[in-house]
Amino acid sequence: MKAENKHTKIISAATKVFAKKGFFTARISDIAKEAKVADGTIYLYFNNKYDILLSVFEEEVGKIVENTEKLLSAEYDPRKQLEIFASQHLMAMKKNRYLAEVIQIELRQTHKVIKEYRDNKFSKYVGIVAVIIKHGQKTGIYRPDIKPDLAKRAFFGALDEISRVWNASLETNYSVEEIVTQMLSIFLTGIQIDPANLPE
Amino acid sequence: MKAENKHTKIISAATKVFAKKGFFTARISDIAKEAKVADGTIYLYFNNKYDILLSVFEEEVGKIVENTEKLLSAEYDPRKQLEIFASQHLMAMKKNRYLAEVIQIELRQTHKVIKEYRDNKFSKYVGIVAVIIKHGQKTGIYRPDIKPDLAKRAFFGALDEISRVWNASLETNYSVEEIVTQMLSIFLTGIQIDPANLPE
DNA sequence: ATTACATGAATGAATGACCATTCATGTTTT
DNA sequence: AAAACATGAATGGTCATTCATTCATGTAAT
Known part of the structure; x- marks a missing residue:
């Protein structure tokens, strides 16, 4: 061996x-x-217990980021890109529920080494969403008044919370496709029946 | 004393x-x-260390839930209700950043007692969003094909992630009003310029 | 091809630091 | 002078980490 x-x-x-x-x-x-x-x-x-945790992040999250970037580079439509990010993230979380839980919970710890890792490497992953949104704004698909840094947090936070509950199996388990469909439809067109009716 | x-x-x-x-x-x-x-x-x-943490949750989160429910009961428009939930949640998180951090990080722990607390009491808080959405669907304001249980997670997750980063002060700090405006505009009408253009 | 020696990966018992919890003692209130 | 409250040093249990020892495998000498 x-x-x-x-x-x-x-x-x-x-x-x-x-x-x-x-x-x-x-x-x-x-x-x-x-x-x-x-x-x-x-x-x-x-070297020590922290080193094990950081290695888990480094190696496993690294794979996810690589994979996401590869998939995205082949697509130009900002709407499809958002869809790819969402489905790829959810699939990764579903594939290894232990890793998912470690990312969702342990990555938040206040401890210095973890904080540093999160602030550097992980931010880049979430940052992909901001890149997609900016790209969509340039190509005239996304509204220019949307702040990419806020929208990326909203989008990622939504995905994260959905997949977190998924693992905790608190509620009905929707499939990746269902979630992606709903997520995209919410983020792209909103939950109102007719946006034109929105007061002022 | x-x-x-x-x-x-x-x-x-x-x-x-x-x-x-x-x-x-x-x-x-x-x-x-x-x-x-x-x-x-x-x-x-x-009684012990866990008891202290649980008491923090009980007492402080309790106040937030009470407050939210009181504010919401005075409003009937599902759009305004969502706005109230968002702004009230963000204000509570801003008011006490230590509490915010404890909720955002410690409430997620895998430990049995914490898990139980979260599954019982805290779920009710997030559940308020589902109630609002169902109400909006009944009154014909929100799309009937939106799944309230998914949408509530998306909405809460978005808020949670935004306020989490807020405290970690990783990025530009937007004001509560800015965030609420963007959040509502994303969730109600989406980020696309003209939803009619969405392919099939 | 058998024996002797060398290597370093793997082991797991022993060490020692850390801290939640207790409780004998002191202090304040009624 | 009880009762109630508060103190903080001492206790005991829990691990992360270390390291002397074992053992499997490889190489060299006969």
Whole structure:
């Protein structure tokens, strides 16, 4: 069994354990057990507990960002781009529910190292939405009075909350397609029957 | 100095400390110091650390829910109701940034007691949005094909993410009015210039 | 091809720091 | 002078991390 293999095993065990117990409640011995290695072995591959969490972010979120950017580069219609972002994000979250939970919960922690990671790498991911909106404004599809920085947060926040509840399985589970359809229809045309009726 | 007073002092000290350090990293002695009481005194008012966090939720979130419901009951237009929910939520988050951070971060923890609290009490708060949307559908203002349970998550998630970034002060800080205007305009009429142009 | 030696990955018991919680003692109120 | 309240040092349990030891595999010497 190769070293790289063990590294990967630890990462995915950690993802699962962090999702189940949360970063602070998770014990190194839990991760070791899940990965079927000795406690000490973990320290041959990672410096400490935070390093494991950051590696999870780095490697797994990295894949998502790459994938999203690749898919988007092949599409020019800003409406389709928003659709791609949404469905790709939801699919990624559905594919690995443990990773989803770690991203949704642990990535918010106040701790310095996590904050830094979030502020740098993760912001870029959310920033993709702002890029799409600006592009749409340039091509005359999106309203110029929409502030991309606000809209990107609204769009991402909506997706994030929907997929969070998804994992918590609190409510009816809609399919990716249903969610994307509703999300796009809300964001593109709003929830009012006839926008012309909107007072002043 | 009355007992009730000390209880309150500990709650608000805890809110501040939890916001700054996060629940798990916060020490009881930090809270005691911030509240200017002895460590042991805290245990005269709360059973344990989790009890403090839950009390913060109970008491502070309780106030927000009450306030929102009161304000909403005086308004009948579903569009105005959505506006009231948004502005009231944002104002509450702005009023006490420590509380906001605790709600946005600590309320998401995987821990059983927190999960339960969120699933019961907090869901009701978010549920208000679904009620508004259903009301709007009945009165013919909102599109009947919109799923209230999805839309409520989208609306709340958008608000939540915007106010979260607000506190993290990562980006330009928009005012409550600006955000409400943009949010309502996005959710009511969408971000497209002319919805009629939307392909099929 | 058997034996002797070397390597470093893997182990898991032991260490030590940290902190929630308790409680013997002091202080204030009635 | 009780009762009620408050204190903060001491306790005990919980892990993250370390490191002496084991063991499987490889290389060299006979």
